[in-house]
Amino acid sequence: MFSPQWIQSFLNLADTGSFTRAADRLGLTQAAVSQHVRQLETKLGPLLIRRPRALELTPAGRAFLDYCNEVEQAERRLGVRLADADALHGEVGLTTPGSVGLALHLPLLALQAKNPGLVIRHRFAPDQEILEALLDKEYDFGIVTLRPDDPRFAASEFAEEVLELVVPAGSRVEEWEDLVRLGFIEHPDGPAMATRLLGRCFPGNPGVRSLPRHGYINQIGLILDSVASGLGFTVIPRHARLSFANAEAISVPISGEPYPLWLVHRAEWPLSACAGYVLEQLRQDMLALKNARFASEPTPRDS
Known part of the structure; x- marks a missing residue:
């Protein structure tokens, strides 16, 4: 049998490729992690090739990694059955x-x-x-x-x-120039979502990046506040729009196909x-x- 601490040190070394990162992740010193690996290698032979910038598993190291993963999976299956x-x-x-x-x-x-x-x-x-x-x-x-x-x-x-195009209530969107006039409220997924939706609605458009940006928000629950305030339009998933409390302040002139x-x-x-x-x-x-x-x-x- 192998000590659970030895196994965790080895697993984290194999995952991070670094004694420093493995020790930080485990809350141990590098010396402790090194000692755990030495204990394993005393029983199993060389498990790691120590290079200046990285670690490499030996064939024995790869075999032991497979063993550790199998043990971990078996323990989880046991826990699931007991629960x-x-x-x-x-x-x-x-x-x-x-x-x-x-x-x-x-x-x-x-x-x-x-x-x-x-x-x-x-x-x-x-x-x-x-x-x-x-x-x-x-x-x-x-x-x-x-x-x-x-x-x-x-x-x-x-x-x-x-995906939905969401605009301030009362705004009309019939052509690309209407989007230019409104301006884009961007978010981390906004350009990709807007390209996906608007590319089908406005073939040959000059691209989302050509639209004036009227704001950027990285919190999904806050994006529509800017739209409701009349600052511009955005493209978001329907589930986000349905969760917005001030529904009367926005409208949806365009929606896409379900995915x-x-x-x-x-x-x-x-x-x-x-x-x-x-x-x-x-x-x-x-x-x-x-x-x-x-x-x-x-x-x-x-x-």
């Missing part, structure tokens, strides 16, 4: 884009209020950070806008998203009973939102 007796008690972590995250925020609060035994951690992040967090085992599942082609992930459709949002989790690890319960409740909430949203909305122009 399956009670789906209403435990911690669940999920990470989502900000747009659908806003739509899920209140249902998650209601779910936790209804089930005090649940502890729910919810983080907003872009796709790449979501996938990295899942690989680092920081969260149980995530929602992304593009289906990953990495075999380490299991992916299934969770809901639909729609899927993907539920992702580590392929080799089943979801716990708690995570499965939370996920099923969220699916029902999203379906109810989809069915109800047209009742109070104007009909936008399709792209």
Whole structure:
């Protein structure tokens, strides 16, 4: 048997490629990490080739890394099976884009209020950070806008998203010059979203970068405040617009075609009973939102 501390030091060395970074991550000294590796190498032979700027695993090191990952997966599967007796008690972590995250925020609060035994951690992040967090085992599942082609992930459709052009109430958008007149309220995903939506509506346009920028906001929940104040237009996902409280101050002259949002989790690890319960409740909430949203909305122009 190997000491869990030795294994963690080796795993972090293999992940970071540095004694310094591994020690910082573990809260240990470099000397302690080195000692753990020496203990392993006494039993297994050389595991690392120490180079001036990087570390390289030997064949024995790669074999031991596979062993460590298998042990970790087995322990997680055991934990999931032991926890399956009670789906209403435990911690669940999920990470989502900000747009659908806003739509899920209140249902998650209601779910936790209804089930005090649940502890729910919810983080907003872009796709790449979501996938990295899942690989680092920081969260149980995530929602992304593009289906990953990495075999380490299991992916299934969770809901639909729609991009919308959002303008101040009373504004008309019939041609590209109307957008020039309004000005663009930009956000981190704004140029890509605007290019995707407006390219279909205004073929041959000179590009989103040619539009005057009237503001930049990196908080998804605050973007529409600028639009409602008459400062310009933006392009955001529908879920973000539906979460905006001052709906009468904005309008949606153009909406795009639906595209899927993907539920992702580590392929080799089943979801716990708690995570499965939370996920099923969220699916029902999203379906109810989809069915109800047209009742109070104007009909936008399709792209």
